[in-house]
Amino acid sequence: MTDKEKGKLSHMLAADSSNPSESSSTTPALSVLHKDLLSLLTLIYAATTKLTLSLRAEQPAYRASLGPLQDLIGNVSAIATCATLFKTHGLTLASDVRQVVREICSALSALGNTLLEEGEDYLVHTGMVHDLVDKAKRDLPADNRAAVKKRWAADRGMLEDSVQDVTSMIEDNDEADEEDEFDEELDDLGLGSTKKMSEVEMERTKKVQPLLRFTTLLHKRVQLDILAKPPPERTSNPVLDSLPSHSHAILVALEDTIATLYAPQDPSAIASALAPLASAVEGLRSALTPILPSAPDIAGVATEGAPAELKGAQKDIRKWFVTCFDQIDKLSCSLRDSLAQESSV
Template identity: 40%
Template sequence: MTDKQKVIVALTSASETCTAALSALSSRNQRDKSEPQTSDLSVILKDLDSLLSLIYNSSTKLALALKPSSPTYSASLPVIVDLTKYTSGIAHCIHILNPELHGTTLIKEVQHEVTVILEALRAIVQTFLNLAARGPSIARSGSAGEEYLVRTGTLHDLITQARGPNGIPKDNISAICRRWKQDRGALEDGLREVSEMIDGAEGNESDDVDDDDDDDGWGELGLADSGAKMDKDELARAKNVHSVLRLTTLLHKRIFLDLLSFTPTPPPPSVALDALLLQSHALLAASDELVSSLYAPQNPATIRKESLALLGIVNALQMQLRIFFPDTASIEQQLSALSIEGDKSASTPSKPTADKKWFDLCFDQVTKTSANLVSPMYKPPPGAGQKPR
């Protein structure tokens, strides 16, 4: 067997290993939980980082050894073997991550980062496999040379990103904070959308007379804006929803700043934190549905249904926050709060107690502000939708 034939066999094996690793990543949740697990997350992530670095370096060596214009097949063989070994090692690192010990959110982030890297690696391997099989004339073409360089650069960029500060998180709480901030940005976008609805509706109250002449010529093309305008009752509902969303967006922000960014010692279990993130996603989805229901012509029954759904998520979120605010203090905390000399400072509320009061008040305000929206008998008060003078 010639060196070229050996390389084709090795590349085929490397490609199959990438495919098997990707399949294992997508089905890792179905693995046997009874098998021994490594609990030290820092060790697992350090090994993963080292493997990514080795793949980065080996892919560079492979690109140099199998340069289409002058491939050196004998030099590429050990590099391909190493890449195959590193790919299997990465799959093993992901496999030993445990949702209960290390967190579901972290595992999902790692899976995402590693999946795109292995897909890029497989694409490079397949490129060189195709080049080896096509023959020297095609391999020396300009398009072939450009393809392997582009794919190698893509792999390098993905690995650099995964190993950087915005890549693979260092732990589950970091992964949760990242997703939480993404949800917060989307919630703020929804709140801004409702504000623009209100501003547009209030402006239309004084501009209705000129609507027919203010289409910038789109009407002549049959593309005039056919969106219905809010009446006074619809505007009142929109303002009510805006008040609710302003409170829930503020609540979401304060959970991140006051609770997730400064978790207690010891921190809440990963399972509880993962469940809290699910409530964040649910809050965002419910908010989006409520915002969508505000476009005129409104259906009051739909707005009521979406408001009830949002309120249900808020209530569930309040239940989830109990992991940060235990109902009863421990014996040690109670004893430490006592003062033999009657020091008045002993009765001063601690920061967690003060935070709990704020959150309780915020949840109460959300419930009160939502009352009009969820009541089937609600009708906006006279003049509620009028533009303030």
């Protein structure tokens, strides 16, 4: 390839690979945008394949590459514009779409650099573009509620794993205390100590466990009873968009609380960790209260795994959430008072 051809190819590859521009004042319907996005992803996949074949290292055909290259540039420009139009249909969905477009543009840029340098791993970069396109077509949420639900579900898995760690901590503590050569390394990594808890620490952990269990169940019920069905008309996208941040706040606070339960325990540290957890749950209460059903809604209510304290509210979603929030607040206050008394002794 001559220097002139390389310069032209480099300029074309660099075009429109930056962040998407501002959207126009008229925004198409979500179904139209979603269809256009999928179509553009298909076109990018095909153009990338044609470009790679025409510029294969064994026998590059530079003139033949101009057609698919121009198609690719046009499609990248179009998909970047398309991504900016999703924001009026929900910020969570729009964020997911922009992230996909950024990743594809980044992969195309890497492919372009490899082709310009006539590198040997151009097929690897082509495969990366193909994989990203396939993943986007398979996993992109259909609407903003689905995007929020997807993020909520990811946090839910980590919450349940964290609470299971506490259960394992209690069960493992009943076993003989054995020397572990990795104890010091775990402490250095901030993963907690494997030292056996004393009887007092064990009882303290068992008192905190119900709060963690209630909080995890609350998180699960939001996914099953609020996000798993079409939201009421009064549920605006801003309300839905606020939920992932509340989910993340609960996850971080719960993990910080669990970290304080490893031996040796400090009652004051546990109490300090419980305050952000209570605050995070209260923030979720404020966000959910306006969108909870005002009348009993039996259909779709998740009844599995509910503690005895909540059995009476199973058929009324609003009552269930109010009862659960109150129970968590009651447990949080009781635990913090108890831990404060221990610290003052």
